[in-house]
Amino acid sequence: MFDHMKTPLVGAIFFLLILNCYSQDNLATKKYTKSHKRKFLVSWGGNRAVYSKSNITFKGRGYKFTIQNATAGDKPKGWHIDYVNPSRMTIPQTNLKLGYFISDHYAVSIGVDHMKYVMTNNKSRVIDGFIKLPSEDAGAVFNGAYNHEELIVSKPFLRFEHTDGLNFIFSEIARYDDISSLFHIQNTDKFQLNIIEAFGAGILYPKTNSTLFNRERHDAFHLSGFGISASAGLNLTFFKHFYIQCDIKGGYINMGDIRTTPNTGESASQQFFFAESIFSIGGLFRV
Incomplete structure (x- = not known):
């Protein structure tokens, strides 16, 4: 048998x-790079940012006025050790992102764009509104009714910066497409080139450095509004797990409640468009 x-x-x-x-x-x-599904990603980088003009409204007890077409710039650090110094990482303009691939082509992420926003001082600006402060107040020298009046906006009148920083905390969904074959890259586990498009939305949590009417300086974190963004970029992955990435990102920011003084009854509001160029390094891995 x-x-x-x-x-x-x-x-x-x-x-x-x-x-x-x-x-x-x-x-x-x-190939490990053939499928992205269930991979995690993490990246760290830096940015340069530009901003559109905006109307900034300030209001409080005894005043309400709008600065028309205010301009602002960023505050670049350049190539610096502070980008990797844990105790000084908030000094440069930085970008952090953590994500997870829900499919081969789509990843969901959370992140923080730490931008810097510095309103241009010592410029003539058009102002509408009024300032009517008590005579003993330091800002009383600016008392008056402003009806499309021009005023030199200098530091004795106003200093206004989101320099620690203009923090855009967002969630994002992104699509990744492998375009290695267009450049005749055969072994994508050594080098892989991806094109990325993303859409995000989130909150603005700036630390606003403000001095209004030569009063006490205010510099504190405060939930101030919301933002939306879209981006496109190129990702070069090498040796399966590491990558460098360059992105162009743009969006809209609306901050309706910006803290400007220690008095919680005083605030500012503004809305504007922004654009960033971002360079980051990162890693891909499965758990």
């Missing part, structure tokens, strides 16, 4: 061994 069973049993074992070797060979040759 056993002799009759031996031949088919040996054949079955031999077939299973061949199948196993074939499967292992397929696994060995299947």
